[in-house]
Amino acid sequence: MKIKIVLNLLMSSAELHTILPAEFSDSARVWIYQSSRAFIEKEANEVNEQLYQFYSQWLSHGEPVKGWAKLLFRQFIVIIADEQDVAVSGCSTDSSVRIIKSLERQYSVNFFDRLMLTFLVKGKAEMLPLHQVQYALDKGYITGDTTLFNNTVTTKGELLQRWLVPLKETWLASQVSLPAAQ
Secondary structure (H helix, E strand, O other): OOOOOEOOOOOOHHHHHHHOOOOOOOOOEEEEEEOOOOOOHHHHHHHHHHHHHHHHOOEEOOEEOEEEEEEEOOOEEEEEEEOOOOOOOHHHHHHHHHHHHHHHHHHOOOOOOOOEEEEEEOOEEEEEEHHHHHHHHHOOOOOOOOEEEOOOOOEHHHHHHHOEEEHHHOHHHHHOOOOOOO
16 A cells, blocks of 8 residues: 655644644544654555555454544654544553654664654754754754644644644743844
8 A cells, every 4th residue: 555655844733734644533542653753654554564464454353443643744653542432441542652663763763762852943843952953943953933743732622723833832932042033
């Protein structure tokens, strides 16, 4: 199965709407795993195929999970489970983590570094360690208006509304000193 890779880093929320499964409720659970590097096209195709194989066979207590997963921006694995019919159990959540850990080993990447943040700078995804964000703000590399990939979202509705947002509107704003003009 050929799966479309999302490459456009200037994607809007409206475009994200067209990629995510419309039939999933806004309360569907979301997990976002940020890779320590972007995948090249060949790798991205392979990752998307493996994700498809995972979610098309995803089970919770023997019942099929209404799931979806895709590599977005070549760097973020987004997994969604619509639990309106079948709830995701601890074991089925563990199975999703196993696929992520398998991809980590296969591609020599890290999906669990929560201290690395990604910003959209001049149309390109740029990663910054959390401890360097204040320096980047002070030097003008990023501002309060710079888009942050807010990987703390937990539902499809939040993903659509709060994943790609200005730094000043995220949890990070309370952790840094934004320049006065912000």
